[in-house]
Amino acid sequence: MLYGGPLKHFCVPGMNCYSCPGALGACPVGALQNALTARRRRFPFYVFGYLLAAGVIAGRFICGWLCLFGLVQELLYKIPVPKIRIPEKIDRKLRYLKYAVLVVLVIGLPLFWRSPYGSGTPFFCKFLCPVGTLEGGVPLVLLNRALRPALGWLFRWKMLLLLLCVLSSMVIYRPFCKYICPLGAFYSLFQKISVVRIEVNTDACIRCGTCAGACAMNVRPDQAPNSTECIRCGECIRACPAGALSFSCAGKEILGSGKKQRKKVTVK
């Protein structure tokens, strides 16, 4: 039922449950937890190196452009229902939650909470990840009658979390990416040094704030173009009336708004 070809030696950069019948690659968070829960403790060089490389090359550009679950949330947000804007104070605090998920559920507990037989439990995958439920659990249970008698409280708990995620995604922009995703949390650590980034031409910027208004992640691209919360969706680049923002790769502009940059005029 699952693809079993050689591509599964490699992780994909975004959240992608490897139990999904359509998955061609491995999930980086799942692979990391699998390595951490092994009986024989050793540093997961392969997966950690992969995550490090993906983070330093693209940062959260992956969240904006390469994550399937991000796309699902993006599409759900397009459903025309009233939207909720979380107050800034609460929003700012909630954003730290994803770092706690990364440190506690993805790394800490799988590494240190051991069964009497010496193996750990992938806490994030098992108790929290709605991606596994959506991409793996639901299709596998629908396609495979033999799995249905095994459904218990854990499946119901994960379905509840998935439902919460789906409903909240309709009213809040990418709530899982903003508050929960441990992969986004990891990649965000490399935003400041990543190869793909957003650049501001400070001479062309007219400080009108249009970019901040266009940003659904509540970032000020003119002041912090490589903020840890920026998923590099490019909306600010498109919105900038002065053409002051652009994507750059290794210091070279690769994609601007196509607008002619204005020269800054100093009034004496």
Next chain:
Amino acid sequence: MKEKQRKTGTMLVLAAALGMCIFGAVNGEAEEVFLKAVKICMECIGLG
């Protein structure tokens, strides 16, 4: 952050990342990823 420092940091982290990937793959970690990814992960789908 100065541009030169940033670029140096990027190159160092990237080199370390590629080194870790190669080291891990040589030590059979890619095979472990493969073996986990080709089977249904019961925990991931909520059955484990």
